[in-house]
Amino acid sequence: MDYTIKLNSGYEMPLVGMGSWLGKDEEMEKIMSDAFDAGYRHIDTAFLYGNQKGIGKGILKVITDGKILRDDIFVTTKIWNTSHTYARAKEAIYENLRQLGLDYIDLMLIHWPMAFKEGDDIFPLDSNGKVIEGEGHFFEAWKALEDSIEEGHVRSIGVSNFNHKQIERLLEKAKIRPAVNQVEMHPYYQQKKLRDYCKEKGIIVTAFSPLGSPGDTNFRNKQMPNILTDPVLAEIAKKHGKSPAQVALRWAVQNGVIVIPKSANPVRMKENISIFDFKLDNDEMKKVEGLDRNMRCFNLEMCDNHKEFPFKEEY
Ligand SMILES: NC(=O)C1=CN([C@@H]2O[C@H](COP(=O)(O)OP(=O)(O)OC[C@H]3O[C@@H](n4cnc5c(N)ncnc54)[C@H](OP(=O)(O)O)[C@@H]3O)[C@@H](O)[C@H]2O)C=CC1
Numbered sequence: 001m002d003y004t005i006k007l008n009s010g011y012e013m014p015l016v017g018m019g020s021w022l023g024k025d026e027e028m029e030k031i032m033s034d035a036f037d038a039g040y041r042h043i044d045t046a047f048l049y050g051n052q053k054g055i056g057k058g059i060l061k062v063i064t065d066g067k068i069l070r071d072d073i074f075v076t077t078k079i080w081n082t083s084h085t086y087a088r089a090k091e092a093i094y095e096n097l098r099q100l101g102l103d104y105i106d107l108m109l110i111h112w113p114m115a116f117k118e119g120d121d122i123f124p125l126d127s128n129g130k131v132i133e134g135e136g137h138f139f140e141a142w143k144a145l146e147d148s149i150e151e152g153h154v155r156s157i158g159v160s161n162f163n164h165k166q167i168e169r170l171l172e173k174a175k176i177r178p179a180v181n182q183v184e185m186h187p188y189y190q191q192k193k194l195r196d197y198c199k200e201k202g203i204i205v206t207a208f209s210p211l212g213s214p215g216d217t218n219f220r221n222k223q224m225p226n227i228l229t230d231p232v233l234a235e236i237a238k239k240h241g242k243s244p245a246q247v248a249l250r251w252a253v254q255n256g257v258i259v260i261p262k263s264a265n266p267v268r269m270k271e272n273i274s275i276f277d278f279k280l281d282n283d284e285m286k287k288v289e290g291l292d293r294n295m296r297c298f299n300l301e302m303c304d305n306h307k308e309f310p311f312k313e314e315y
């Protein structure tokens with residue numbers, strides 16, 4: 001199996017990337033160094049995560065040390081929901097480049113299809129705790145992304161957390177098709193219909209929280225069990241001399257899906273990328289398919305009032 005997958009933009013994207021949500025800016029230079037040593041060449045970040053400067057330092061270090069070429073590193077970042085007017089989206093693209101200290105980004109995504117009220121408040125909420133809608137729309141943000149490709153700042157563009165109807169509406173207007181849709185996906189939330197839809201449209205799916213985000217206690221759906229203790233995953237893992245995490249990741253990549261597990265621990269980093277030396281057979285793939293509970297880690301209930309809230313659709 002290849003380590004990379006070809007995007008509709010023509011660029012190759014590594015099938016395993018390093019997630020970085022909740023990674024602290026001041027820790028990211030060291031985390032990047034460990035990740036590069038473990039073999040990662042793909043990092044996922046976002047304006048929201050507040051850690052792009054540290055990630056940029058880590059990237060600059062390996063390049064200036066002559067260890068890795070910039071062209072061999074794949075950087076994904078995202079523009080946040082408070083920047084969906086054309087002008088603010090353009091500014092957000094430049095700001096991401098500035099924070100990362102890079103002269104181009106490999107893949108820039110619209111983080112969510114929902115425009116939030118503009119300003120410094122990342123999650124602007126009303127007195128009922130519901131999100132306040134903003135000006136602009138993902139159509140405008142998309143136009144800014146398309147223009148950034150023409151300007152040479154970005155190589156590929158895509159979306160995140162879009163349902164199939166939102167992608168359909170985007171495709172009707174877009175000059176450039178999205179290369180990727182980054183969505184939650186793991187054995188308890190398998191996204192089969194959305195994956196089939198994306199495949200038909202030539203859009204690659206990236207799975208976020210591919211391990212079910214076991215470390216988060218603030219945002220995660222409290223009903224969500226720890227998938228890494230699932231007995232079926234454990235049984236398959238034992239047969240291969242692998243861990244349940246590796247089985248969950250291998251299942252995703254065998255479905256043609258990119259995974260971006262986050263770890264700050266060098267041993268687990270290595271574990272999560274060591275999934276190319278074994279294969280799940282049809283029976284094992286079916287067993288993992290049987291684990292689907294249609295259960296998300298992240299429901300984002302405070303946004304369910306938004307006209308573009310993506311989770312009102314089945315997929
Ligand atoms: N587009 C979007 O809206 C979203 C994007 N994302 C992206 O996806 C990435 C991954 O998702 P995330 O929510 O972080 O969750 P993950 O499913 O990647 O789980 C990360 C957690 O699992 C632990 N962990 C990692 N590897 C192992 C292992 N082999 N065995 C046991 N525990 C392990 C980590 O702890 P430790 O660090 O101690 O190893 C961490 O607490 C994010 O970091 C972010 O980049 C995430 C959410 C939403």
Ligand SMILES: O=C1CO[C@H](CO)[C@@H](O)[C@@H]1O
Pocket residue numbers: 021046048111219298300
């Ligand atoms: O990327 C992300 C990390 O997790 C957050 C928790 O709700 C999400 O809002 C966000 O999309």
